[in-house]
Amino acid sequence: MGEKITEKTFEEALARLEFIIGELEKGELNLDESLKLFEEGIGLARHCNAKLDEAQGRVELLLGTEDGVAKTTPFQPEEE
Amino acid sequence: MSLGILYVNLGLLGKRKKERIFPPKLELVKIGKGVGALPEILSVSQVTLQIKRLLENEQALQQVWVSGEISNFTLHSSGHMYFTLKDEASRLRAVMFRRENQWLKFRPYDGLEVVVCGRIGVYPKNGEYQLYVDLMEAAGMGSLYLAFEQLKERLAQEGLFAPERKKPLPRLPRKIGVITSPTGAAVRDIIKILRRRHARVDILVIPAQVQGDTAPASLVAALQAAGSLRDLDLVIIGRGGGSAEELWAFNDEGVARAIAACPHPVISAVGHETDFTIADLVADLRAPTPSGAAELSVPEINELRNQIKLYADNLHALFSRVCAQKRAQSDRLSFHPALQHPDRLILTRRQQVDEGKEELVRQMKVALQERRKDLQQKMEQLDMLSPLAVLNRGYSICFRDTDGKLVREAAEVDHGDVLRITFRRGQLRTKVEEVKKDVTTWAKK
Numbered sequence: 001m002g003e004k005i006t007e008k009t010f011e012e013a014l015a016r017l018e019f020i021i022g023e024l025e026k027g028e029l030n031l032d033e034s035l036k037l038f039e040e041g042i043g044l045a046r047h048c049n050a051k052l053d054e055a056q057g058r059v060e061l062l063l064g065t066e067d068g069v070a071k072t073t074p075f076q077p078e079e080e
Numbered sequence: 081m082s083l084g085i086l087y088v089n090l091g092l093l094g095k096r097k098k099e100r101i102f103p104p105k106l107e108l109v110k111i112g113k114g115v116g117a118l119p120e121i122l123s124v125s126q127v128t129l130q131i132k133r134l135l136e137n138e139q140a141l142q143q144v145w146v147s148g149e150i151s152n153f154t155l156h157s158s159g160h161m162y163f164t165l166k167d168e169a170s171r172l173r174a175v176m177f178r179r180e181n182q183w184l185k186f187r188p189y190d191g192l193e194v195v196v197c198g199r200i201g202v203y204p205k206n207g208e209y210q211l212y213v214d215l216m217e218a219a220g221m222g223s224l225y226l227a228f229e230q231l232k233e234r235l236a237q238e239g240l241f242a243p244e245r246k247k248p249l250p251r252l253p254r255k256i257g258v259i260t261s262p263t264g265a266a267v268r269d270i271i272k273i274l275r276r277r278h279a280r281v282d283i284l285v286i287p288a289q290v291q292g293d294t295a296p297a298s299l300v301a302a303l304q305a306a307g308s309l310r311d312l313d314l315v316i317i318g319r320g321g322g323s324a325e326e327l328w329a330f331n332d333e334g335v336a337r338a339i340a341a342c343p344h345p346v347i348s349a350v351g352h353e354t355d356f357t358i359a360d361l362v363a364d365l366r367a368p369t370p371s372g373a374a375e376l377s378v379p380e381i382n383e384l385r386n387q388i389k390l391y392a393d394n395l396h397a398l399f400s401r402v403c404a405q406k407r408a409q410s411d412r413l414s415f416h417p418a419l420q421h422p423d424r425l426i427l428t429r430r431q432q433v434d435e436g437k438e439e440l441v442r443q444m445k446v447a448l449q450e451r452r453k454d455l456q457q458k459m460e461q462l463d464m465l466s467p468l469a470v471l472n473r474g475y476s477i478c479f480r481d482t483d484g485k486l487v488r489e490a491a492e493v494d495h496g497d498v499l500r501i502t503f504r505r506g507q508l509r510t511k512v513e514e515v516k517k518d519v520t521t522w523a524k525k
Contacts, residue, residue, distance in 0.1 A: 024398035
């Protein structure tokens with residue numbers, strides 16, 4: 001709860017979102033709590049969508065590693 | 081057995097002078113006496129050497145295929161293997177040196193039926209002939225299968241396949257390492273399907289040889305490289321279909337251990353659906369094919385977007401529901417009769433008070449009645465004891481008029497005193513005419 005939404009991994013954010021929906025479904029919360037969770041949930045959904053756009057779609061071939069840093073070159077698989 | 085051999089070969093050697101060799105004891109006596117030509121005396125080593133030459137020059141025994149059951153198997157600390165091959169009738173000592181047995185894919189054990197290839201030689205120190213084994217194959221089930229089963233069992237006992245070791249796969253990996261041949265069909269299939277499902281996932285191809293003798297070391301190196309890269313979320317290791325021998329690198333112990341040691345979750349994707357390798361067992365997830373691995377490793381991105389949208393819609397709907405519920409609750413409360421007609425509440429209370437009052441009066445009456453009855457009884461009792469009751473029976477009471485004192489004896493009054501006499505009804509005032517002090521009672525007068 002304490003950590004910021006933007007620091008969450010995709011899995012954490014999605015799991016939290018699922019949890020929040022579950023809590024709201026139970027309908028046992030007071031209005032203030034519901035509003036708080038609703039706002040957090042909307043933030044999480046937004047964050048999840050941002051995560052989906054995060055990767056850049058690069059394809060590279062590893063040439064070697066040096067101290068955990070990869071030396072790479074763009075890679076294009078041979079056609080059939 | 082070595083002794084038997086010695087006899088047989090002595091027999092061969094002694095063809096010329098058979099009678100001089102058997103019995104040896106007799107021969108020695110003859111020599112001692114210096115009779116006849118001086119015999120050729122051989123040392124044990126010389127005899128053994130002759131036997132060795134004889135056997136080792138025999139072409140038929142220098143590359144011989146032998147089938148039999150292994151017994152008395154020992155693996156010496158030097159790495160050499162010593163054992164006996166046996167069948168129903170015979171036994172044959174055998175040794176397989178480390179130089180040869182290092183290529184063995186399985187570990188021999190007692191009772192295993194094998195076919196071996198090697199040469200017969202003599203070990204002079206023990207005076208033994210034995211089979212020097214160059215190749216060994218497990219009979220029946222086949223060596224590869226046996227090696228597979230043995231490694232599987234060993235790693236299983238170590239717990240390398242245990243479900244609790246399996247790392248969960250990330251639901252949305254950002255960067256995936258693909259360990260395979262960069263020129264194979266597998267890498268092409270994997271990239272194609274990853275792209276289709278999730279256009280933006282980053283892919284790092286980590287090249288490795290996937291078949292041949294150098295493949296295990298190459299795969300291990302690739303796994304270690306993948307492990308050293310922090311930004312990988314997932315590793316796929318595999319290759320396309322091939323023969324059991326071509327897939328064999330994925331049954332290598334070193335590869336299995338490197339997969340287990342990889343800090344990232346690993347999906348194995350070796351050959352076709354029906355191919356099962358040790359790598360599959362130790363990986364966090366086995367994919368039936370390289371394409372399957374690609375499908376298992378990333379979600380269909382559009383599905384995921386839809387799901388998140390569904391969640392967001394759900395959130396709105398649920399929150400609206402909560403708001404509606406709370407409103408209904410507050411409405412229900414504000415229409416509560418207590419709030420709508422507070423006077424009713426007072427009326428009810430008043431009624432209660434009235435009822436209480438009536439009850440109180442009723443109770444009071446009952447209590448009073450009881451008290452009254454009680455009092456009546458007490459008064460009757462009192463009446464019985466009252467002096468008035470005596471008067472009822474015909475007595476009267478006499479008081480001195482001057483001071484109202486009760487007169488009990490005649491001596492208490494004097495002549496001329498005024499007395500008041502009280503009867504049951506009425507009083508008399510009277511004057512004393514005569515006092516008779518000594519008379520005790522009127523009755524006795």
